[in-house]
Amino acid sequence: MIVVVASLVAVMLAAAIAALVFRDLLSSVIASCPVSLVASILFLFLQAPDVAMAEASIGAALITAVFVMAIRRTSRYEE
């Protein structure tokens, strides 16, 4: 169990660091999506399935879509 959780946290950290490092904002948004996805799995492990549901639908799906639409309206690359 602890190995599974540790590897999930590692995936989360790697995705978060990637989101910070990318200069291409679209890649950055896509990289920040797994952070929410893994967080929802961790919420499930912590016996909070309702929080996991909200995190998966809002954090992973809707927030990503909102950011992608905002990038389409502004500029794609960080200056």
Add this chain to the structure above:
Amino acid sequence: MRTAFSIVVLAVVAVGIGAALLAVPFGSPKTQVGDYYNEHGRAQTGAANMVTSVVVGYRAFDTLGEVTVLFVAALGLGAVLSAAGGRSGRREVQPASLVLLAGSRFLFPMITLFGAYVFLHGHLTPGGGFQGGAVVASGFLLLYLGTRGRRVNRIGSTVAESLSGLAFVVIGLIGLTVGGRYFLSNFMPTGALNTLFSAGIIPLIYIAVGFKVGSELSGVIDDLVEETA
């Protein structure tokens, strides 16, 4: 001078917050309200899901406040977007790929059904109005990605949003008059625990919240898509 002053103020604030935090005994229950909910929650509200019995039973008024906050946020987003740039008409958009089109048509009814299940069974299984509404809105997002240029019926979604918000308040007012004790008090029989028709007004409130959150978040997506397309 100002720097020294701000450092002193920060130090005082830090010492105060630190002392206050150190005074709290960590790991020990600080209030008795949690024990009370665990002991009496099921008998008093009739909801098998403890989280729901707190969120919509004991603290339904807070939930009304949360719904209002979400409503004002969606309203503000719509106002800002419509003020930022005039709607420049609908440009020609290239159609989505066959896989996305077929996938969205296939998955949209299932996602909507799952969202409806989540908010209908909010008093029995994990989840509730907010989660179910968000799931429904993510289904609408998929529909937008698949079938470009097709719009959700904004009048219909506005009517659903207004009626569900109104239903929440009306249920609360009926509780105030018929239940006679307080706003949003339960005026219906709680029924047998762990059945669909139980828990009094909780399922009704969660259906209203599900419709409201779903139509609001779909409206937010519609605003943004209309601006970018």
